[in-house]
Amino acid sequence: MVDVSAPMKSFTLPAGRVINQSLFSKEKFNAAAKAKYNVEIAYPKGTLDAFNNFLLDIANEVWGAGSDEDENLVLPIKDGDEMAAKKAENGKQGDAYEGMDVIRASTTFNYNGDDAEGGIKVLDFDSKTLISPLEQDKVYRGCMMRAAVTIGTYSQNVTGYNAMNLYLKAVHKTGEGDRLGGDGDEDLGFEPVDAPTR
16 A cells, blocks of 8 residues: 555544444454454445545545546445445345445544554544443444544555545444344343242
8 A cells, every 4th residue: 555645634424323343442354454443334325425525526636637537446435235245145144234335444543642552532422521441332333423534545556546545533422223233132032931939
């Protein structure tokens, strides 16, 4: 990856549904990757149109007029239907991606701006109160959040394509939502029983 010299642009995304997150501790995508804080958020298609236009304007500013029409331009908005299909091919559940556009944003820096543990800035409903690591159960797969991101531009080493990625600055919880599977709170179908007699 070759960074492109360009001023960093910031954007606050609209609220979407959290699919995956690691906001209070760093995670690795794979063994070779660097551990990062990250979030993956899904939006009904059309929700990110203004953001997409903002990205295309940046492309023209960084790589020249007409760059927004380059079919090889790599934007950080992923097609949820394609992601769901790929998961299905691997025998995994991908329902949460269907009919959605998806963004992923990450950072190595914590709330204090250090490349260290401690978590990023996670704001509660009032957008002022911090959700601490001790309260991290408030943030779950399926809740609603918006993310503040910085947009990075670079050229891919292997393909030479112009590309963008999202650096995570902070997140703001905006609502509750149906929990996605994997949080251990699913209904297992147990029926109530009488207390055993002794």
